Amino acid sequence: MMADSGPKDVAVIGNTELTSAELDNNIKNTMVEIEKGTSLLRKMEISVAEAEKRTGKNTVNMQEMYTVYLIETRPVDALTEGITPDSLWRRYSEFELLRNYLLVTYPFVVVAPLPEKRAEIVWHKLSADNMDPDFVERRRVGLENFLHRVASHPVLCNDNIFYIFLTEDKDWKEMVYETGFQAKADSRLKAVNAAFRVKNPDGRFTELKHYSDELQTVLSQLLRVRARVADRLYGVYKVHGNYGRVFSEWSAIEKEMGDGLQSAGHHMDAYAASVDDILEEEEHYADQLKEYLFYTDALRAVCRKHELTQFELEMVALDLACKKQQKEELVTGTVRTFSLKGMTSKLFGQETAEQREAKLQVLEQQLKEGEEAVKEKNTESDEFVKTAWVDIERFKDQKDRDLKEALISYAVMQISMCKKGIQVWTNAKECFNKM
Amino acid sequence: MSRTIDAVVSPTQTNTIPADISGHMLDLDEDDDLEVFSKDSTLADGNMFNASMPTSPGSMVNQCKFEEDEESDSKDIFITVDNPESHVTAIETFITYRVLTKTTRSEFDNSEYEVRRRYQDFLWLKGKLEDAHSTLIVHPLPEKFVVKGMVERFSGDFIETRRKALHKFLTRVADHPILSCSEDFKVFLSAQAWELTTYKKQGPGFLSRMGETVRAVANSVRGVKNRPEEFTAIQEYVEDFSNKIGSLDKVTQRIVKEQKEYLEELKEYGPTYTLWSGSEEELAEQLKGVAGCIERCCKETEEQVGHLSDTLVPVLHEYVLCAETLKAVLRRRDNIQAEFEAKNEALATKKVDRDALKEEIDKLEDRVEWANNALKGDWGRWQRSMRGDLKSAFLSTAEKNVDYYEKCLAVWETFLLSQRTEPSEETDRDNTP
Secondary structure, three states: OOOOOOOOOOOOOOOOOOOHHHHHHHHHHHHHHHHHOOOHHHOEEEEEEEEEEEEEEOOOOOEEEEEEEEEEEEEOOOOOOOOOOEEEEEEHHHHHHHHHHHHHHOOOOOOOOOOOOOOOOOOOHHHHOOOOHHHHHHHHHHHHHHHHHHHOOOOHHHOHHHHHHHHOOOOHHHHHHHOOHHHHOOOHHHHHHHHHHOOOOOHHHHHHHHHHHHHHHHHHHHHHHHHHHHHHHHHHHHHHHHHHHHHHHHHOOOOOOHHHHHHHHHHHHHHHHHHHHHHHHHHHHHHHHHHHHHHHHHHHHHHHHHHHHHHHHHHHHHHHHHHHHHHHHHHHOOOOOOOHHHHHHHHHOOOOHHHHHHHHHHHHHHHHHHHHHHHHHHHHHHHHHHHHHHHHHHHHHHHHHHHHHHHHHHHHHHHHHHHHHHHHHHHHHHHHHOO | OOHHHHHOOOOOOOOOOOOOOOOOOOOOOOOOOOOOOOOOHHHHHOOOOOOOOOOOHHHHHHHOOOOOOOOOOOOOEEEEEEEEEEEEOOOOEEEEEEEEEEEOOOOOOOOEEEEEEEHHHHHHHHHHHHHHOOOOOOOOOOOOOOOOOOOOOOOOOHHHHHHHHHHHHHHHHHHOOOHHHOHHHHHHHHOOHHHHHHHHHOOOOHHHHHHHHHHHHHHHHHOOOOOOHHHHHHHHHHHHHHHHHHHHHHHHHHHHHHHHHHHHHHHHHHHHHHHHHOOOOOOHHHHHHHHHHHHHHHHHHHHHHHHHHHHHHHHHHHHHHHHHHHHHHHHHHHHHHHHHHHHHHHHHHOOOOHHHHHHHHHHHHHHHHHHHHHHHHHHHHHHHHHHHHHHHHHHHHHHHHHHHHHHHHHHHHHHHHHHHOOOOOOOOOOOOO
């Protein structure tokens, strides 16, 4: 989970009062900057240092218990300007709000996912509780990881709302709502409709959609089975603890064998205890895989946006083609397609030249507007495809790097587990030898 | 194997059904007891001292020297048990085993014998040995019936386990300085099938044995009054030992069960990586590599469980049965003493023929002394065997576990090596310790 490090350009962190238009402008500026890859993390250290339980009244005025996380920021080194050490508390729901804002505002970006809201794929019943300290701890790590992902993203790191999330305690929520991002959000219905009816989506996006579905299926299964394996391994190790107890009791009634049994028993206890650390480490590996499982949602979101954009373009183009044909019919007087107008004019006589002229005028105007619309939509679509694909390539590289590293660390974990096993049983063997 | 093999039930035996041994998760304090059967209740409590036995106890002791030490390196009798064969008759189906004996002992006419014996024959032999030497410790036989969980998929089949246990039984008898001199033992090893059948029919009949049993029960109800301290100590030890070995047996069987369930899940785990590799380009090789590692670890796990089932489980189970044997031996010793005490008391109180009674009492006193000596001598022997057997079994298990982890380690290290030799565009990363 290393941050991107880019060239020396320093992002300009704007002031706190940006209008929506200026925000849009910011986005356009930063789109140009993508290739240069600036990163907030180069200047600022971000950590989610602690978690605390609070009680408070919720929206329906009932007492509830929730967890808050402490976000600390400080300059990377003494020479960095413009950053002062700061800290504030945020709830999980605020992280969610931030992410939704980013999703809507930068639909061409594969936005990093948040850690699980509720513990779902767990290996041990204990962790199913949201208040469980282990779960809270893993969530804290996940939230920190999320912030690092955003802060190292060439586009997202420049977002002002993000910066304020990290640094300003009061009124952040109001500021987010004021951006009006919720209005910009595409309705689910629109998106689903577009997905069905779009005719010529870019093949790469279709492929990406399939890939993200596959990856989701495969990772879900893998994580489920891994959790079951971990559960079983736990059982095997823990039962050996009984050897410890029985050997110890047995050694009390034996003369020659007593010492050997007693010490062997200690090693059995150690063996049983060692599984806790082993599985704790593996949990970290599982979290790395889970992040990419949740990333598939973000991938699909980008694909959906493309389909929507493409669909809208197709609709506008279709409309233009329709108008063109209407004009042609009007000019040449031929009616290629059935229309009520055509029928009535056949029945009740042609319209006057003036009427025709008026209609033509209107159509010309509409044609002009239509062509503008198509041009605009085309540009929009092209821009989207271009910027989205850049980010997708970035994501793919990141994914390959991260998962390669995760698999290597998994192998390292297995090696460590084997080494511990060798040690314990070699020691036990020595003890049995003394029996 | 199906239970038809064990369908033959001797009319004198009681059958106890084993309790379910699948205990609660990790908690073995509750007594889901492994019922020990193959107890032949008539023989265990019977007293076969027959006043008209041809040789006196004293001369029997002289016949075969009582070794304080282990069996000398110069073994003069070697026995193998192999070649199980199924026999089908109109009434039953049973298995016989080939028993091969090679010996230089003078009491044997030949130096080599090959006979076929079935489980019933072994039971008979054990019974005879216990009857003749009621306070010697005879190694247990494998159970008559199939115990749930004893039939392990990985340890070959039930017949193989039984074969090994039968072999152990005969070897222990052959190594025993007194038991190996038994005439019944000699007949068992050398007689052809029909000869054995004839031989078995001799000796005290069923009814006289019943009479002995009644007397024994009467004595045990009365109880022994002045048990020597050392035998009380042995009894306490046996009680504790029985508990401990029973627990170990349960723990080990639980481990085998858990390990097998782990293996089942592991077998499904590898394929998820292979499935994933199908969707990836850059990562495909690596993912397949991980899948391969997991698969190889599965094989090693399978082997390890098999070893546990073959080596540790049978030995622990044997000693669970041993503990019951010991309890029976101590009971018999007590009964012999109780009988003597009863007669002794009668001498003081009843108006009987004092001379005849005195003679009987003297004989009983001798018997008590002989029984005590036999037991004392055998007790040391038994403890040494027990230590040897259990030490060897646990050692072997520990060695196998080390071997298992070493093999898995090699699998993952090879994989890691293959990853690190690839040119990586990453900077040097810290690996978690």
